[in-house]
Amino acid sequence: MVVDQKVNGIYIGGEWLDAHSTRPVQNPATLEKLTEVSYGGYDEANRAVAAAKSAFPEWSTKTARERSTFLYKAYQKMMEKKEVLARTLTLEQGKPLSEAMVEIESAASYLLWYAEEANRVYGELIPSSKANKRLLVVPQAIGVIAAITPWNFPASMVTRKLGPALAAGCTVVLKPASQTPLTAIEIVKVFEEIGLPQGVLNLVTGDAKAIGDAWTENPDVKLITFTGSTEIGRQLMQKSAQHIKKLSLELGGHAPILVLNDADIDLAVDLTIASKYRNCGQTCICTNRVYVQNDIADEFISKLSAKVGEMTIGNGLESKTTVGPLIDQSALEKVKEHVQDAVLKGASIARGGREWTGDLEGYFYEPTILVQVNKEMKVMQEETFGPVLPVDTFDTEEEAIRLANHDQYGLAAYVITESTNRAFKMMEALEYGIIGINDVFPGAAEAPFGGMKESGLGKEGGKEGILEFVEMKYVSLGVRI
Known part of the structure; x- marks a missing residue:
């Protein structure tokens, strides 16, 4: 069953774009070619960052309730389309359709949870040791985040990153695995259908090394969230060191x-x-x-x-x-x-x-x-x-x-x-x-997920998951007594 002759897998600033080359996507059960998908690289990755940076001021200053509304609409839309999404997932990834359906429901649950959690990113008023000071901690979105997701769970690994990032007020550039780009494309279309502002979510399918290099080198990317092997996680850490980027890594296990x-x-x-x-x-x-x-x-x-x-x-x-x-x-x-x-x-x-x-x-x-x-x-x-x-x-x-x-x-x-x-x-x-x-x-969705040792840094899910995407700004305010 062929999905389409060709699919655009590059979505930047609210527009679906073509690329100079394509890559086939196949069904691993039958080896049948499903389609050809646009194959982007370094330039497209940086264009996506520019679009996300441009969209950040308006998105980050929306109220938490406004951002929550978009996530809740995306959750509803995913649930409406879950049969189609599950079938797409099975075609490109191979898992039984019943498992794919469970994954789509799980993926949607992260959007629902963070639609709710967007309103619960609290700051703090600290009792001061000095009478003429007021001490505050104010949470603010970290900026543009780059999400790199794997092929084994091509739906839930996407929303597990998008949900908290968007809820926190960040804008996103997303790269799905080359073996399974179709599910991510369909999820981005969900956000497009519910009217997410242009540039808030951008997608670049393509060369993993070129895209990864672009995002580690670009100082406008403030955080990289990655799920994959420990080896690639190490490389991302090394390359991100030049800008001291924040990292959220879910890596290998045994x-x-x-x-x-x-x-x-x-x-x-x-x-x-x-x-x-x-x-x-x-x-x-x-x-x-x-x-x-x-x-x-x-x-x-x-x-x-x-x-x-x-x-x-x-x-x-x-x-x-x-x-x-x-x-x-x-x-x-x-x-x-x-x-x-x-x-x-x-x-x-x-x-x-x-x-x-x-x-x-x-x-x-x-x-x-x-x-x-x-x-x-x-x-x-x-x-x-x-x-x-x-x-x-x-x-x-x-x-x-x-x-x-x-x-x-x-x-x-x-x-x-x-x-x-x-x-x-x-x-x-x-x-x-x-x-x-x-x-x-x-x-x-409601529980923190993450490893110890070389299995990763940070947590995904739960109240802890959204904190990966915010900076806690400390304010010391002098007052006249």
């Missing part, structure tokens, strides 16, 4: 799930599958490693393997599909490399372990379970970003904590237990920014 021996095993199996194989394992907070207590390990692995074997691989547009494709050939090769490395180092394949060769030409790999794993394997140290689940065992809680804590990553971790005491002990000892206790879907 989430463990700890299954304690008092857990409901059936629940533990269901939660593990839901976490690991959602979006074909291409989720920053999905389970990357399972640690199950020895005395329940055999039963857990047996039930896990049986249920994983019931999953249906296929085109995300088919209602029976529970596991879609990987995003591209390089993602498929990485999965194959990690499985091969694990087997060479002693792992056994309990389920899957092969590239799927069904009736589709896309980038498919069987949902896989590895046992007899060890920490020397890549799959136990690096983010696979695919449907491969290594299962290890432990005896004591202290051992589980030691195994689960990762030297580099600290984004999310999960614990399955029926004991409140054990839950608190694990939660306090695990070195991760997000902890799920009997819950593997912790993301919510």
Whole structure:
């Protein structure tokens, strides 16, 4: 199914613009070309910044209630168009349509939350130690922000940045992933349809390096918010240092799930599958490693393997599909490399372990379970970003904590237990920014999302999320007594 022959993916100052070149967008399940999208670069990126800078004074001085109204209208429009948006998302990204629908609803929820939160960015009156002074803290929008979003959640990662930025009074330049620009284009059209003032939101699809270089070098960009790999996050930090830009980074993860021996095993199996194989394992907070207590390990692995074997691989547009494709050939090769490395180092394949060769030409790999794993394997140290689940065992809680804590990553971790005491002990000892206790879907618009260590800086979501986009201006006012 072809979306269109050509799509303009550059939106600057309220106008959709063409570019000198285009890039094809394909369906990763069928390898069918969906369309060609405008491919911008350094010049377009800087033009977008200029438009955003021009729009900033008027947008930032609107009342919080006025900005809130635009966000609420965008939320309503997204919900009206959720079926069309979900289908677009599945076509270009591959995830099952049911998952895409959940993502669109989640994406819209960030606009709703920040429509409300726009009115709650409070300042402060500080009791002064001197009678002739009044001390105030005044929040103000930071300026033009650049948002760079990934392909694995091409809707929710966009609105998770747009919602708080626009609510705070910032103007935005947005670059979506080259593999999945169509969803972002449709979201920008939503804002266009509800009458967002020109220049407040600008979009540039195109060359990631050229656009990133433009925005790190341009002093008019005051903050870069990025979701992606730790490696690219490091590069953005280095390049942004010349202007001491503020950064909000949600980076790589390697989430463990700890299954304690008092857990409901059936629940533990269901939660593990839901976490690991959602979006074909291409989720920053999905389970990357399972640690199950020895005395329940055999039963857990047996039930896990049986249920994983019931999953249906296929085109995300088919209602029976529970596991879609990987995003591209390089993602498929990485999965194959990690499985091969694990087997060479002693792992056994309990389920899957092969590239799927069904009736589709896309980038498919069987949902896989590895046992007899060890920490020397890549799959136990690096983010696979695919449907491969290594299962290890432990005896004591202290051992589980030691195994689960990762030297580099600290984004999310999960614990399955029926004991409140054990839950608190694990939660306090695990070195991760997000902890799920009997819950593997912790993301919510009303809660702060972000990692520790090399998994990122700052928070997205919650009341904390909007504070990334404001500067707290301190005012000391002398008064006559």
